Amino acid sequence: MCTSLTLTTKDNKHLLARTMDFPMEFGQSVHFMPRGYKWINAIDNSENKTRFALVGMSAIIDNHPVFADGVNEKGLACATLYLPGFAKYDLESGEKFGLASYDFVLWMLSKYSNIEEIKEDIKNITFVERELSLLKIAPPLHWIATDKSGKSIVVEKTEEGLEVHDNPVGVMTNSPNFKWHLENLRQYIGVHPMQNSKIKLGELELSAFGQGSGTFGLPGDYTPPSRFVRAAYSRQNILDIEGEVKGISGAIHALNSCNIPKGIVMTTDRGTDFTIYTSAMCTESGKYYYSTYENRRLTCIDLFKEDLDSKEIKSYPYKREEDIEFYN
Template identity: 40%
Template sequence: MCTGLSIQSQEGKWFFGRNMDLAYYFNQAVMIIPRNYQYQDRVSGNMVTNKRAIIGMGTVIDNHPLLADAMNEVGLACAGLNFEGYAYFEKEPIEGKNNIAPYDFIQWVLSNHETVEEVKRGIEHLELVDCPINENTPVSMLHWMVTDKTGKAIVVEKTKDRLTVHDNLIGVLTNNPTFDWHLTNLNEYLHLTPISPKETKWGKQTLKALGIGAGTLGIPGDFASVSRFVRIAYIRTHMPKIEGDIHSITQFFHMLDYVKMVKGGVLTDDGLEDGTTYSSCMDQEKGVYYYKTYENNRINAIDMHKEQLEGTNLKIFKYLTNQDFNYQN
């Protein structure tokens, strides 16, 4: 249960991020993966050297970074979102293909490419293989949104049928069903508008809106993936472009709040409370990663360009969960 979002500021800058909706923590933290950092590819067994510095949220297992959302030093960004019931990964490597595990997809994208067009060309030779990182960690069923600092975006989905790349003109992503289904479903909501309907007559009876917001009657308000897609697509479409980085980032988090999950509203099959564990926003021009957590509403910022971007060690930042109040008296 997640939501991805890309928006543009009035100055033409692009921001990308997501809500991570989970019922548990995965030892997540913001990390910087420098150029020349090495990890072992579990599919081939070969050592892989990181080519471009990366900042993002993720975890580390046996010195192997597993990224949930991230961007590289030139502003290309990617996020993986749950795609349960639809994602399918090959059981064995496919001859003649560049075979990688799904949990390495984000790092493959960001290490090897600078633009969405480059990613699309690389995917032509790519295959995703169901190869767990260890016996205790199954492969997550995901699809991905990729966007560069020109605003161009794609969605990548591997199903039983094929590996598909969708151009993403709507600038959002949630979970299953497939991305093309979500786009078709938007046609059911053509009537939605931020403008209240004008007074009209049915026969001799005069009808008028009961208040502001009547133009949005019928927008789905539940937590399901299909409904969140409609809501975030609607608010992104009608959002005015905001002037300045601070105001754009603030607006970005407000938009994610519009589709965030509050604990208690949804229970998993195991009876766990699903909630928005964290929300992120990446300034693709400046290389700054912003995030806030379920427990701490303060927006935290980490500038990758203030750190060493070449080396052999990860830089991991403390994940902040303690609420931070600003007392005024």
């Protein structure tokens, strides 16, 4: 389970933020990948080179970088989220370029400079069933992407085929598919940030108990549909996003209502689904911010402070201990 949203600041900075919710960690840390880095496609063993440098959260699995989210030097940002029960992949690539689902973030960020290029080229790609050794399955995924335009898209491969949806609300969670979530928002058009007015029932005058009456009916559970609604509501109404730093803070605050503490949500095999990390990135500055379950303080990595033409992947320490400032 994960939640993501886009946000635009008043000075026109464009952000993508997400929670990573999962019942297990995967050896993740932030990685910088330079231009011209060679990686092997799991489907056909072909060698590919990155066109653009990028930074994001990833894991090195079987000597292969698997990115969950990130931003590249051109300002394209994307994140991958689970889509169980709905993602459906092909058994072979045929005449198209085949990709494993877990390689699409790397493919997208290393090759494209904006979402219009993705929309144009996606017809030449197909997702092929390929197991990720860490999970012992082909991960059922879909993707959200944004760029310096502030527009957003969702990419899904389901029984209906490979589709790219324009994302008018800038939000994505998990199953069902994206079109279902948009339709479901109709049930919450009466939710608003203002106080409800007094009413009279016969001779009885009624007023709200306290602040927040306009949000009555906003779902509070942790299912993907409810998190989608909460994230869409928060994104629509959040204030005080004057610049990048306040925008990053605002995006993370908007996601806080979707954070999952350990033990609140249990999986069918009695595992605990929890928010492993929360990340946010800016398409203009190339900065990648994140906090972890154990350390709520933000850490920031600046893509443009790295040598974009270096030869090796660079890994940054993943901070797990709470960073508390104590005063005597």
